[in-house]
Amino acid sequence: xxxxxxxxxxxxxxxxxxxxxxxxxxxxxxxxxxxxxxxxxxxxxxxxxxxxxxxxxxxxxxxxxxxxxxxxxxxxxxxxxxxxxxxxxxxxxxxxxxxxxxxxxxxxxxxxxxxxxxxxxxxxxxxxxxxxxxxxxxxxxxxxxxxxxxxxxxxxxxxxxxxxxxxxxxxxxxxxxxxxxxxxxxxxxxxxxxxxxxxxxxxxxxxxxxxxxxxxxxxxxxxxxxxxxxxxxxxxxxxxxxxxxxxxxxxxxxxxxxxxxxxxxxxxxxxxxxxxxxxxxxxxxxxxxxx
Numbered sequence: 001x002x003x004x005x006x007x008x009x010x011x012x013x014x015x016x017x018x019x020x021x022x023x024x025x026x027x028x029x030x031x032x033x034x035x036x037x038x039x040x041x042x043x044x045x046x047x048x049x050x051x052x053x054x055x056x057x058x059x060x061x062x063x064x065x066x067x068x069x070x071x072x073x074x075x076x077x078x079x080x081x082x083x084x085x086x087x088x089x090x091x092x093x094x095x096x097x098x099x100x101x102x103x104x105x106x107x108x109x110x111x112x113x114x115x116x117x118x119x120x121x122x123x124x125x126x127x128x129x130x131x132x133x134x135x136x137x138x139x140x141x142x143x144x145x146x147x148x149x150x151x152x153x154x155x156x157x158x159x160x161x162x163x164x165x166x167x168x169x170x171x172x173x174x175x176x177x178x179x180x181x182x183x184x185x186x187x188x189x190x191x192x193x194x195x196x197x198x199x200x201x202x203x204x205x206x207x208x209x210x211x212x213x214x215x216x217x218x219x220x221x222x223x224x225x226x227x228x229x230x231x232x233x234x235x236x237x238x239x240x241x242x243x244x245x246x247x248x249x250x251x252x253x254x255x256x257x258x259x260x261x262x263x264x265x266x267x268x269x270x271x272x273x274x275x276x277x278x279x280x281x282x283x284x285x286x287x288x289x290x291x
Contacts, residue, residue: 007034007241011088014038015069015124016096018045021143021200024233025093027053029240030060037063037082039096069096069120070106072282079127090135091240092128094121095143097173103164110281111158113166117173122180123282129193137246138193140184141239144252146199148175149262153270155277176274178252178261183271185250187288194249196239200232201254 012029016022018040030036030053038053040046046064054060063085067078082089098116106115125140132138151171156162158172181197188195238256239245252259264270279286 007032010090010240011035011086012037012091012093012240013065013082013089013128014093014095015121016040018049020229021232021236022093022095023049023052024229025095025236027056028230028233028237030057030062032237032241034091034240035061035063035086037065037086039065039067039078041068042066069124070098070112070116072106072108072119072123075120075123076127079124082128083131088135089128089131090137091139091141092125092132093141093143093236093240094125094177095141095236096120097143097170099166099170101166103160103169105160108281111160111169113169114158114173114176117170118176118180119278119281121177122278123284125184125195126282126284126288129288132193133191136192139240140193140195141236142177142181142195142197143236144177144181144197144199145171145174146254147171148178148265151175152264153179153274175262175265178265179267179271179274180278181252182250182266182268183275186268186271187275188249194245194247196245196249196251196253198235198239199252199254199259200229200235 007029012034014022014026014029014036017026017038026036026038026049038046038049040049043064043066046066050062050064053062065078065081067074069075096116098113100112104112106112108115110119121142132140147170151168153172153175178197181195184195235253235256239253252261276286
C-alpha cells in the first residue's frame, strides 16, 4: 500500500460504499481530501457508513445517496440525483456487488446477480458519462475479480431454464465487468474520460455467506488467509488518484500492477456483443454519444 495523492476539489461516487472494499475505498479517498458520495442500498446503511468514515477522517466531506441497484428505475433516479445535487463528478467507482443463492429476476425480468453486478454499473456509467466528461480528467473505476477466468460469456445462461450456481453467476457478472471495461475504453478513445478495472484480491467479505456445514467450516479458514478490505481498496484508490494513469484506459490491475485478463475478457467481438445486449436490456442506444 502507498500514499494516495491529494484529491481536494475532486468529487467521487462510490457504489456499495457501506461495507467491504467500497467502505475502505471511500475512507481512503476521503482521507486524501476527496468529496465522497457514499452510495448504499438504504439511508440507514449510508448513514452508518458516514459515521464510520467520519470517525476515521473527521474533516471528510461526505454525502449520501441511497438506491437499490437491482432496479433500473432506481439506477436512473440515482444518476439524476447525483447530477442535480453536485456541480461536478470526477470519478465513478462501480464497486457494488451481490450474490444470490437461487435464480431470481428483478422487476425488469433480468437475473439478479447480472442485474446488480453488471447492468447497474453499465447503466449508471452511461447515464453519468456526460457529467464525467465535463471533468478535466474523468475516470471510471470498475471493481472486477479473478473469478472471471473460470467462465465464458453465454447470454442464454441468464435464462431461468438454465442451470444456476451462485459462484458461476457471480463469475459471469465479473467477466461482464471486464468486457464492459474493454468496450467502454474503446468507445472512449476520443474522450477525456478513462476507464480501468481492479481486482481487489481475496479479502474478508460477507458476499458469499455459507449455506451448509461444509462451507461454514471452510470459510473461516479461508478468511484467515484473506487480506483486509483496506488492502484491496488500495488499488482502487490508486486508480482514482495516480497521475501516471492519466490517459490510460482499459487496463486491469492488481496491487497497482497491470494484469492480463483472460482471453475471453479481451475478445473484442464478445465485448461488442455484450455492449449491444446490455443496451437493449436497459433501453439505451448502442451509440455512446459522448465525446
